[in-house]
Amino acid sequence: MKIAAINGSPKGRESITHLMVRSFLQGAERAGAETVTVFLAEKDIRHCRGCMACWFKTPGKCIIDDDDMAEILSQTEGVDVVVWATPLKYANVSSMLKVFVERLLVFANPFMLVDQTGETRHPKKAPGAESSFYRAKLVAIANGGLGQRGHFQVLSHWIQRLARNNLTEVIGEIYAPQGPLLVNPAAELQPIIADYLGLLEKSGAEVVTNGGISPETQKLLDRNLIPEGIYLQQINSYFKMLLSSVKHPYVNSW
Numbered sequence: 744m745k746i747a748a749i750n751g752s753p754k755g756r757e758s759i760t761h762l763m764v765r766s767f768l769q770g771a772e773r774a775g776a777e778t779v780t781v782f783l784a785e786k787d788i789r790h791c792r793g794c795m796a797c798w799f800k801t802p803g804k805c806i807i808d809d810d811d812m813a814e815i816l817s818q819t820e821g822v823d824v825v826v827w828a829t830p831l832k833y834a835n836v837s838s839m840l841k842v843f844v845e846r847l848l849v850f851a852n853p854f855m856l857v858d859q860t861g862e863t864r865h866p867k868k869a870p871g872a873e874s875s876f877y878r879a880k881l882v883a884i885a886n887g888g889l890g891q892r893g894h895f896q897v898l899s900h901w902i903q904r905l906a907r908n909n910l911t912e913v914i915g916e917i918y919a920p921q922g923p924l925l926v927n928p929a930a931e932l933q934p935i936i937a938d939y940l941g942l943l944e945k946s947g948a949e950v951v952t953n954g955g956i957s958p959e960t961q962k963l964l965d966r967n968l969i970p971e972g973i974y975l976q977q978i979n980s981y982f983k984m985l986l987s988s989v990k991h992p993y994v995n996s997w
């Protein structure tokens with residue numbers, strides 16, 4: 744099995760997103776998968792112009808040919824699973840990730856068909872011509888600074904819809920509110936974070952061996968790292984400390 748993780752954090756290798764993805768992929772590798780991580784922060788990816796040349800003038804070929812898209816597509820050729828990895832940005836995927844996804848339009852078949860739910864969608868291309876991105880199963884990995892799981896609602900809808908439109912399926916959704924706790928945790932938090940990273944590894948292994956994350960592992964992944972009230976208190980104290988030498992009205996109005 745080949746797994747490609749597309750990291751959409753502007754912090755790239757230094758991101759919390761990568762901390763999560765790294766553990767997930769370590770587990771997958773131990774279970775026998777070949778993995779590749781693409782850091783979009785290190786790539787030059789232009790915006791889709793919506794010119795539709797890739798559908799109607801040069802089918803299957805994008806008019807933009809001088810950025811890093813071709814390199815990424817060759818690196819990820821033949822993947823069975825794509826991990827869409829992103830920090831939560833305004834309750835959604837990062838703009839970097841979205842820019843990348845839009846460039847995949849080149850692989851969609853323009854015609855529309857009605858599926859069994861009565862909705863229209865584009866058919867997949869013929870097997871030989873289809874991109875890995877339209878064939879692969881999907882995993883979402885994301886973290887956010889706010890404290891609750893509800894902040895990932897839009898992201899979850901998005902990945903499910905992406906899979907449905909591309910006639911594939913989501914085989915894992917891993918969301919970490921309280922994400923900043925994962926970096927340089929205080930001594931008392933270290934065992935909790937180590938457990939969580941262990942669960943990410945287990946999830947990666949389960950995706951390879953069972954084709955998805957088991958309900959038991961998912962249940963453990965869906966727990967908050969620390970109670971919401973304590974997180975709120977700690978993060979606000981931290982922000983207050985960061986702002987202690989900054990003169991601005993909001994510092995005292997909070």
Ligand SMILES: Cc1cc2nc3c(=O)[nH]c(=O)nc-3n(C[C@H](O)[C@H](O)[C@H](O)COP(=O)(O)O)c2cc1C
Pocket residue numbers: 752753754757758759760761829830831832833834835886887888889890894922923
């Ligand atoms: C522009 C911007 C928008 C953000 N929007 C949200 C948000 O809607 N919900 C949330 O929980 N965190 C939000 N965050 C916080 C990030 O998700 C958080 O800092 C995360 O840990 C960054 O992950 P990374 O290190 O992988 O980039 C936002 C951060 C930025 C810079």
